[in-house]
Amino acid sequence: MSAAESKDAGCPVVFTDVALEAGLRFTHERGATPNHQLPETMGSGVAWLDYDNDGWMDLYVVQSGKFEGSGLHGKPKGRTREGGLATSRSNVASGDLTPAQDRLYRNNGNGTFTDVTAKAKISESGYGMGAIAADYDNDGFTDVFVTNFERNTLFRNNGDGTFTDVTDRARLAGKGWATSAAFADFDGDGYLDLFVVRYLDYSVEKNYFCGDRVSGRRDYCHPTLYPAISNLLYRNKRDGTFEDVTAASGISSALGKGLGVIVSDVDSDGKPDAYVANDTTMNFLFRNLGGMRFEDVSILSGAGVNSAGRAFGGMGTNAGDLDGDGHPDLVVANFEAEPNSYFRNVGEGIFEDVSAVSGFGPPAFNFSGFGLNLFDAANAGRLDAFIANGHVLEVPKMQGVTYAERPFLMWNDGKGKFVERGCGDPFRRELVGRGSAVADYDNDGDIDVAVSNSGGPLQLLRNDGKHGNWVGFLLVGRKSNRSGVGARVTVETEKGKQVREARAGESYLSSSDPRIHFGLGDATSIRRVEIRWPSGAVQEVRDSRPGRYVRVEEAAPHPDPLPASGERE
Numbered sequence: 001m002s003a004a005e006s007k008d009a010g011c012p013v014v015f016t017d018v019a020l021e022a023g024l025r026f027t028h029e030r031g032a033t034p035n036h037q038l039p040e041t042m043g044s045g046v047a048w049l050d051y052d053n054d055g056w057m058d059l060y061v062v063q064s065g066k067f068e069g070s071g072l073h074g075k076p077k078g079r080t081r082e083g084g085l086a087t088s089r090s091n092v093a094s095g096d097l098t099p100a101q102d103r104l105y106r107n108n109g110n111g112t113f114t115d116v117t118a119k120a121k122i123s124e125s126g127y128g129m130g131a132i133a134a135d136y137d138n139d140g141f142t143d144v145f146v147t148n149f150e151r152n153t154l155f156r157n158n159g160d161g162t163f164t165d166v167t168d169r170a171r172l173a174g175k176g177w178a179t180s181a182a183f184a185d186f187d188g189d190g191y192l193d194l195f196v197v198r199y200l201d202y203s204v205e206k207n208y209f210c211g212d213r214v215s216g217r218r219d220y221c222h223p224t225l226y227p228a229i230s231n232l233l234y235r236n237k238r239d240g241t242f243e244d245v246t247a248a249s250g251i252s253s254a255l256g257k258g259l260g261v262i263v264s265d266v267d268s269d270g271k272p273d274a275y276v277a278n279d280t281t282m283n284f285l286f287r288n289l290g291g292m293r294f295e296d297v298s299i300l301s302g303a304g305v306n307s308a309g310r311a312f313g314g315m316g317t318n319a320g321d322l323d324g325d326g327h328p329d330l331v332v333a334n335f336e337a338e339p340n341s342y343f344r345n346v347g348e349g350i351f352e353d354v355s356a357v358s359g360f361g362p363p364a365f366n367f368s369g370f371g372l373n374l375f376d377a378a379n380a381g382r383l384d385a386f387i388a389n390g391h392v393l394e395v396p397k398m399q400g401v402t403y404a405e406r407p408f409l410m411w412n413d414g415k416g417k418f419v420e421r422g423c424g425d426p427f428r429r430e431l432v433g434r435g436s437a438v439a440d441y442d443n444d445g446d447i448d449v450a451v452s453n454s455g456g457p458l459q460l461l462r463n464d465g466k467h468g469n470w471v472g473f474l475l476v477g478r479k480s481n482r483s484g485v486g487a488r489v490t491v492e493t494e495k496g497k498q499v500r501e502a503r504a505g506e507s508y509l510s511s512s513d514p515r516i517h518f519g520l521g522d523a524t525s526i527r528r529v530e531i532r533w534p535s536g537a538v539q540e541v542r543d544s545r546p547g548r549y550v551r552v553e554e555a556a557p558h559p560d561p562l563p564a565s566g567e568r569e
Contacts, residue, residue: 011423012378013465015409015449019458023113024059026458028434029100031067031127036218037207038200038226039127039149039177040067041392042259045371045435045509046450046458049133049142051120052161055549056107057439057513059450060144061458062128065100102128102146111442121162124153130435130509134183136192137240138482147178147196147509150203156240171242174232177202182505184263184272185481185534187292191236192481192504195274197258201227220393223279228255231276231284235292250294256281260372260508264319264328264501265488266301267349270536272486275303277314277332287349303330303343307353312338316372316436316508320383321499323416326490328501331360333369333387333508336401340364340372340387344416360385360410363420366400367408368392370508371436375447377409379468379519381495385410385418388433388451388508404430407451424461431456437506439513445470445547447517452510469520472549475502479535480554486534489516493523520546 008014019025032040044062051058102124105113126148133142141157152174155163167173177199183192200223211219230252234242246252260277267273271288278284282304286294298304305311313335319328327345334340339361343351355361364387371388378384389405406427410418422428432454438447442462449461471491475484487502500516520526529541533554541552 007428008423011421011465012380013423013446013463013467015424015426015461016464017426017459018111018462019460022111022460023115024105024458024460026061026103028452028454028456028458029063029065030455031065032455033067034218035067035207036210036220037067037204038202038220038223039064041220041454042129042179042199043434043454043509044128044452045130045507046437046452047131047133047144047511048437048439048441048450048513049144049511050514051104051142051157052106053141054109056109056443057441058107059105059113059441060131060133061103061105061452062131062146062435062509063100063102064128065125067127101125102131107441116161119161121164122155123165126151126153129179130181132181132183132505132511134192134485134504134514135482136183136194136236138191140482142483142514145172145181145183145194147181149177150175152178152196166240170240171244172234176229178232179259180261180505180509182261182263182274182503183483183485184274184504185486186233186272186288187235188271188290188534189236189238190477190479190481190535191238192483192485193236194234194242195261195263196232196234197261197276198229198231199223199259199279200257201229223257228257228281230255231258231261245292249292250296251286254284254286254296254298256284258284259315260317260332262317262319262330262506263486263503265486266319266328266330266345268327270532273349275317275319275330277317278311279313279315279335280311282311283314283332297349301349302351302353306341306355312341314341315368315370316387318372318374318506319501320374322374322383322412324382324414324496324498326497326499329416331372331374331385333372334364336366336368336391338365340369342416354416358416359418363408367405369408370434371451371510373436373438373449373507373512375438376517376519377411377447377463378465379446379470379521380414381468381498381519381521381523382412382414384412386436386438386449388436390432390434390454402430404432406430407433424464426459426461431459435507435509437510437512440472440515440517443549445472447513467519468522469524469546470518471520471526471544471546472515472517474515474549474551475531476551476553477533477535478554479537480533483514484533484554488532490530491518491526492528493520493526495521495523515549
């Protein structure tokens, strides 16, 4: 037995980084400069999507670029079409003088990907942060929204393999430093609205001097030096444009330092709520009152601060039923010297901090967590957690704290108790982890992980090993939004019930496989599948069998089987 095999002995699955052999040759450029602009420490994310509707998950990867000395991103003098200063990015680290663009990789259906960025007419040269994917205009094709420092971008999928930048028409350029985002139908009209998280009231001109004034050596400033800012909420007007309803919705009154967002119906009233992970300030829980109005219940819910009343440095966040009681719980990846947070939903949107007693929080004390995904790693019928770790400063190694850090795999016992144990070489490799997203990219029925690393290589962690049974659902809304975002799916087998929600945007700066995946363990049959659609319709799906993905249309009781593996159809 090799040393690696001995370290992984007893693991139910082992993960292997296959990015290079899969054709994903991407290196993130963080744009570090002597001026130490704070955005250089924070990017970037990834988004899984099936942009060509062929049944295989493609991958959008966000690039940041180059912040150069005197101006924003080293921009030359000039103006963009929007009247702002022009920007430029270059792959100087690799010697490539072409712009350091975001990348779109098409899944070839055989374990490999092809870079189709140019062919798809993707041209994104803002200083990139995150990306989310969903069908905002209900035309049957998945679109991409990209968050950047100062100006965001919406790419509309034309349905012919190409995209068009419709940011100006859609009125989604925004302003400020956007980080994570999420699509959801907040007002229940059948179209996806957009929640955009902003980090700090920061600009190039507000890059204060931090460091040693005697020597003149700069360092990155701490986020506490900068004012908090509100998040942004946009209502989909159903004509290809969006309306900024931040003030009218009540969102604007909550000022924070947001990095992550997850949308979940935490109180099970049929309306999606929004939870924001803030850095050094209280996390926000916005309860959806209907009519595009929200109530800030951060303190009353118990999910705003920990059990001692303290706010942490929250980055990535997610939601899922971790203890099998049918209620979505909330988790947050926090900064170094802080445990990660697990807020258990005790019902009706009230939460209890169980970070310590669950085992979820303590392993993170010497780590800085960013990407945070909940998925069933071994198809055992419970949600495990992947956490991408990496510090924001190039700190010398001391007391177990480093700049580059290994990721976590947190194994769930099915009752919300966790043990941290990475299985495979990727969990022993130290990188500066940022955004992460999960998908079954090879359609073999188990969940894989894509990880973006600041200043480092893109990773594709293939899930290898023996697994339990599984089933997956691709939802197509009719009265509801086309992507089915916000639907709640319940699967019942002889082993019990599991509940999942369809989402667009999670983790940190990222977006995962839109299909809803259930591990079934050793269950041999599915007794019942129920879908509560965003429209309020409740639908029972018949004839669902393990070992395949099924396409379910709203109000169509008989699902269509999709290929689980094999050749591209």
